[in-house]
Amino acid sequence: MDGTAIRTLRGIAADALPLDALVADGQPVVLEGIARDWPLVQAGLRSTQGAMACLRDLDAGLPIQYSRGGPEIGGRPFYSDDFTRLNFEVKRGRLGDVLDAIQDHLGDPRPPTYYVASLLVDWALPGFSRANGLGLEAHGIHAPASIWIGNRVVASCHFDAPENLACCAVGRRRFTLFSPDQVGNLYPGPLEPTPGGQVVSVVDFDAPDFERHPRFREALAHAQSATLAPGDAIFIPSMWWHHVRSLEPFNVLVNYWWRRSPEHLSSPLPALHHALWTIRDLPEREKQAWAHVFEYYVFGPAGRAGAHLPEEARDMLGPMDDTRARRMRAMLLNRLNR
Template identity: 55%
Template sequence: MNAAAAGAPRVRALDGVAPSAIPYAELLAGQAPVILRGVARTWPLVAAARAADTAAIAYLRAFDSGQPVVGFTGPPAIQGRFHYDAGLTGFNFAGARIGLADFLARIGASLEAPRPESLYVGSADLDRHLPGFRAANDLPLDDPMFVHGVLASIWIGNRTTAHAHHDMSHNLAVCAAGRRRFTLFPPDQVANLYPGPLEPTPGGQVISMVDFADPDFDRHPRFREAMAAAQVAELEPGDLLFYPALWWHHVEALERFNVLVNYWWNEAPAFLDTPQTTLLHAMLSLRDRSDAEKAGWKAMFDYYVFGPAGRAAAHLPAHAQGPLAPIDATLARRLRAQLINKLNR
C-alpha cells in the first residue's frame, strides 16, 4: 500500500444500490468521492473476470473493432509505475499504436510471468474500439445532468500505477476486472502534491512528482499535509467510484489483469472553453506582474468570474451587457474570435 493510503480514511460506500436507482444528483451535490458497491455486478465482463482472467480477455476480444489503440509498455524494472525518466527529459515507458487483439494477447502472455513488462491501454473510447460492448455492460445515463454528453472509456492493463493527477470532468469509474485502489485528494491540496511539468506529461494531465510508494519528505515536506487530507477507495469487480472534477487521484491496478470502465461528463456545455486554456493565458498575462497588480486582478476575477452569476450585469440593460450576458453558443463563438484576434496581435 502506498504511504498516503496507509492511514487514510476510507471513502464512503453505499451498498445495495440498483443501477436504475443510482443517485446521480445526490452524488454530484456532495462534491466528494462515493463508492457504490456491486452496482455493476451483473455485467457480463464482471462475471467473466470473476471466472478467470483469460475469460475476461476472450470476452473483450469478441468486441474488437480492429481500430488500433495506443498501448503503453514499460520494462519490468518500473514495476508498473509509469512516470518520467530519472532526468525528467522523457518518460520511463514507450507508447505505440497496436491492435487491441494483439495487446490483449501480450497481456495474456504476461499473466504467469514472474517479472512481466508493464502494460496498459488508457482511455480508449468504448464505442469506437469495442462496439456493442455497452449493450450489456453499461450504466443508465438518462439523468438530466448528462444532457451535454458522456465519454465512455476503457482502461486495460496488468499491475500498473497512474500517478496522482486530476481530470477536468466528473467521473464514474467502474472496476470491471481485477482490483483497484484510488487515493484521492481534494483540489485544494494541489500545492502539497508537488505537480510536475505542465508539458509534456505521461498521460495528458499534470502528475504529482511525489513517489507515493516511498515519499521523500525532505524534498516534499508538504506531502504530509496532503496525506492528512487523503481518502482511499478500494474497488472489487462490479464496484463503482464517483469522484468530482479536479479531485486528484492516484490509481493502482492491483492484479495481474485489470479493467476499468469510466464515464466522464461535464455540467457545462461543450461550447465553453476548457479552464486549462484560461490558466495558461493567466500565466502569460498575469503571473509575472507585481503583487499589487495581481491583487487588483484577483478582485476583478472575483467580481466578473467567481462571484454570483449575473451580478456583474445585473445593473445593465440586456442590450448593453455584451459578454456579461449569459453565454450561449453564439456569444461563445464571438468571444473566441475576439480572443484569437487579440492573441495573434
C-alpha cells in the same frame, strides 16, 4: 497511507443510481457491486482468460494506441529523473496483440508495463455497452464509455475536469483521493509533457520523500481511499485528485466522464495557460491588482459585474450563451494572432 475510507453505498441498482444527489454532494462515493452483473465482470471472476476472451470477442480489430514501459518502471508510467522525458513509449497496435503481451507476462514478478488508456468503447468494442453499462442516458447524461486495460499499472495522482464514474470490471483497484484544495500539497509536475494528458503529482506514493515534498504529509491527512472489487464503481467529483493502482496481473476499468456545464463553455485549462503567460510574472503589486479584477469578474457572483448596467449594454458581462461564446472565441483568436 490509507487515509479515511471513502463512503460506500450498498444495494444500489444501476437504474436507481442517485447521480443528481452524488453530484450535488460533491464528495467521492463507492457504489458497491453496481456493475457486478456485467458479463465482463462475471467472466473475470471466473478467470483472467475468460475476461480476455470476452474482450477479444467484441474487438473490432482497429489499430489502437497503448503505452509500453520496461520492467524497470515498476508499472508506473511517469518521467525520466530530470522530468524532461516520459519513461515509456506510446505505440500503436491491435488490442489482441496487447492482450497477448499481457498474457505472456502474467506470471512475471516484474513484467513490462502494458496500458491501454481511455479507449472509446463504442469505437473499439462495438456491442460492449449493450450488456456492460449503467444506463446513464436515462439520467439525461451523454457520457460515452471509455475502457482502461493493463497489467499492474499505477496512474499517478491527477485530476479531471469532468465528473467521473469509474467501474472496476476486472481485477481490484486502489483509489486514493484528495479534494481540489490540496493541489499545493501534491506537488504537481510539468504541464507538458504529461504521462496521460493531465498534470500529475510527482510524489512517489510508494516511497514519499518527505524532505523534498514535506507538504505531502498534509495532503495525506486529508486523503480518502478505497479498494474496489470487480463490479464496484466509484464516483469521483470534478477536479478531485486521484491516484489509482491496479492490483492484479490483469485489470480492466470502464469509466464515464460528463460535464454539467453547457457545451458552449470551453475548457478552463487554456485560461490557466494564458494567465501563466500574461499574469504570473508581473510585479507583485500588479498581480494582486489583477487578483481583485478576477475576483470581481470571474470568481465572484456571475451576475455582479454587469448588474448595474442596462441589459442591452452588458454584452460579454451577460450570461454566456452560444452566441456570446462564438463572439468571445473570435475576439480571443483575433487578439492572439496579432
